[in-house]
Amino acid sequence: IKISYHVALLAALVNIIRQQNHQGEADTYHVSAGHLFLLSCPIAGEIKWSxxxxxxxxxxxxxxxxGGSLWFLPVQMTHSGSYICERRNQTKLLKRRFRVLVSGSNCPDPSEEILATKExxxxLQCKQNEIFRLNLPRKIRWTxxxxxxxPDGESVSLNTNGLMxxxxxxxxxxxxxTCHIDVTVDGxxxxxxxxxxMTVKNDLFPEIHHSDF
Known part of the structure; x- marks a missing residue:
């Protein structure tokens, strides 16, 4: 019984440490000054932003x-920094931290790296779900x-969801x-x-070189 108690106590302690570490992590978003940016909080319920x-x-x-999300209307250079969403109840505090990095370029720094294979x-996915969920008329273009x-429909094609x-x-x-979405908000x-x-590698199945020992 004592062993089971200590195992359960250790498991609970590990879970608390994991939650604390996760809350300390910051998701990073690269955005451009002058653009629209929406930042959503994954914590359900009534939250507070700071x-x-x-x-x-x-x-x-x-x-x-x-609607529980942060709206940057529009992004300014001074908006670079950290933002926190949190929900507190009688027993615990849930918190998520985000880091917003603003550049002056019309095309923000990459948020993701893709490795493609030649031939x-x-x-390429647009991955701007917050903008798509607005259900506003939009124009999507890639640079x-x-x-x-x-897009010519042959070597390059683009669908209505921004997938190129x-x-x-x-x-x-x-x-x-860069996936650009043009929308109208509040006129x-x-x-x-x-x-x-995107980086391009040469071979789908790279040649294996054997060495003599």
Whole structure:
């Protein structure tokens, strides 16, 4: 019985440590000044948002809470920093920390790296679910290294959900790809953007070199 008690106690302690470590982690978002950005909290229920940097915890000008999410209308260079969403009840405090990094480029720094294989197809997802959930009329466009990509329906295709498919990847396709979504909010035109960095490798099945010992 004592062994079972100690095992249960140890398991509970490990779970508490894991929760504390997870709450200390910060998800990082790369955004561009002048763009629309929505930041959602994964914690269910009534939550509170605050600025996570030392000092004043109040939200900066141009950032407001709508439907439990943070709306940056639009993003400003001064918005770089940490943000915290939390929900407190009688027994515990749930907290998530986010880090927002703002750049002055129209195409933000990559949030993800993709490894594609030469002479195979590759699909790039827009991954801006918060914007899609607004159900607003929108225009989706992609750029490569901040230059417009023109879908031709053959080598490059684009569907209504922003998924761009490269039919046959070449080494020249390597670069930074950005999905731009143009929407109108409160009568004002905005653009939301997210970037991925794609690297192209040569072989699907790399040659195995045998060494003599």
């Amino acid at each position: 600025r996570g940097d030392a000092g004043d915890e109040s939200l900066p000008s141009g950032v407001e809470v709508r 195979t197809s590759e699909s 490569k290294d901040c230059q417009q990509v023109q 498919r490269l039919v046959e990847v070449s080494e020249a396709d390597a670069g930074k790809y 004002r035109n905005y653009t939301a953007a997210r970037s991925v960095q």
